[in-house]
Amino acid sequence: KVLTGREHLNFFGRLAHLSSSERRLMIEEAIETLNLEEFIDNLTGTYSGGVKKRLDIAIALLHRPQILILDEPTAGLDFDTRIIIWDLLKEYRKNGGTILISSHYLEEVDMLSDCVGILDRGNLISEGTPSELKMRVGGDRVSIRLSEFCSMQDAERALNLLRSTGLCEDGLINADFGNSLELIVKKSTDGGAAILECLKKNGFVKIFSFTVSQPSLGDVYLAATGRSIDSADMAAKELRDVKQMRQESMS
Structure with a gap:
C-alpha cells in the first residue's frame, strides 16, 4: 500500500533478475497492455479491486514465464x-x-482451456477437452421451472413422468433454482414441444419457464457432481469460513 504500481513492477522485475533496460521495456509494455497508465504512479492502497487484479497479472507476466498459475483470475471483476x-x-x-x-467461471474455463479437470470434494472426477466433456454429456439441455415456487413433490412427479415416457434420457432436480x-x-427437433405437451396433459398447465440449449461446462459439472457450480461454491465458502473461525479462536 505504500508503493506505487510502478514501484511494485520494478521490485518484482529485480527479483526476476531482469536488467534495468529489460525492466524499463517490460514494465512499459505491461502498463500499456493492461491499461494501467492512469493508475501506475499512484499508491496501490488507492487502487480498486479491478486495478489491483490487473497489476497482479502484470507482475505475474513481467518476466515472461513459461508457466502461469492462476487462482480465480477474474473473480469479482467487472466485465x-x-x-x-x-x-x-x-x-x-x-505465444506458447x-x-x-482454477476458476468457478465456467465460461472462462471453456474459453481459455485446452484440457479441463473437474474437482469435487478434492477428487478429480472428470477430465478432457471442453468439447470432449460436453460431447460425453450429449444431447440437448432442457431446463424447466414448473412454477415460481415449485414443491419438491411436484418436481419429483414431473421428473418421474418424463423419465417413464422416454422423453428425457436423464435428469435431476436443481433445488438451488x-x-x-x-x-x-435427445437432439431436439421440435424445440421441446413433446415435453410441454406431456406435462400439460398431466396437470402441469402453466409452466413458469422453459429453455432448450446446447450443453455447457455448467451442464458437465452438474451431470458429474449432481450439484450446480453455485451450490458447490457456497459449500466451499462455508467450509472456508469454519476453518477461519477455528484459526481465529486458536490465535
Whole structure:
C-alpha cells in the first residue's frame, strides 16, 4: 500500500533478475497492455479491486514465464476488466505459454482451456477437452421451472413422468433454482414441444419457464457432481469460513 504500481513492477522485475533496460521495456509494455497508465504512479492502497487484479497479472507476466498459475483470475471483476485479462491470457497462450487455472467461471474455463479437470470434494472426477466433456454429456439441455415456487413433490412427479415416457434420457432436480428440472434429452427437433405437451396433459398447465440449449461446462459439472457450480461454491465458502473461525479462536 505504500508503493506505487510502478514501484511494485520494478521490485518484482529485480527479483526476476531482469536488467534495468529489460525492466524499463517490460514494465512499459505491461502498463500499456493492461491499461494501467492512469493508475501506475499512484499508491496501490488507492487502487480498486479491478486495478489491483490487473497489476497482479502484470507482475505475474513481467518476466515472461513459461508457466502461469492462476487462482480465480477474474473473480469479482467487472466485465470490461475481465475482457482485458482474457485477451491477454489468450495472447500469452498463443505465444506458447502454459496456463494452469482454477476458476468457478465456467465460461472462462471453456474459453481459455485446452484440457479441463473437474474437482469435487478434492477428487478429480472428470477430465478432457471442453468439447470432449460436453460431447460425453450429449444431447440437448432442457431446463424447466414448473412454477415460481415449485414443491419438491411436484418436481419429483414431473421428473418421474418424463423419465417413464422416454422423453428425457436423464435428469435431476436443481433445488438451488426453485426445484427446476434439468434434463438431458435427445437432439431436439421440435424445440421441446413433446415435453410441454406431456406435462400439460398431466396437470402441469402453466409452466413458469422453459429453455432448450446446447450443453455447457455448467451442464458437465452438474451431470458429474449432481450439484450446480453455485451450490458447490457456497459449500466451499462455508467450509472456508469454519476453518477461519477455528484459526481465529486458536490465535
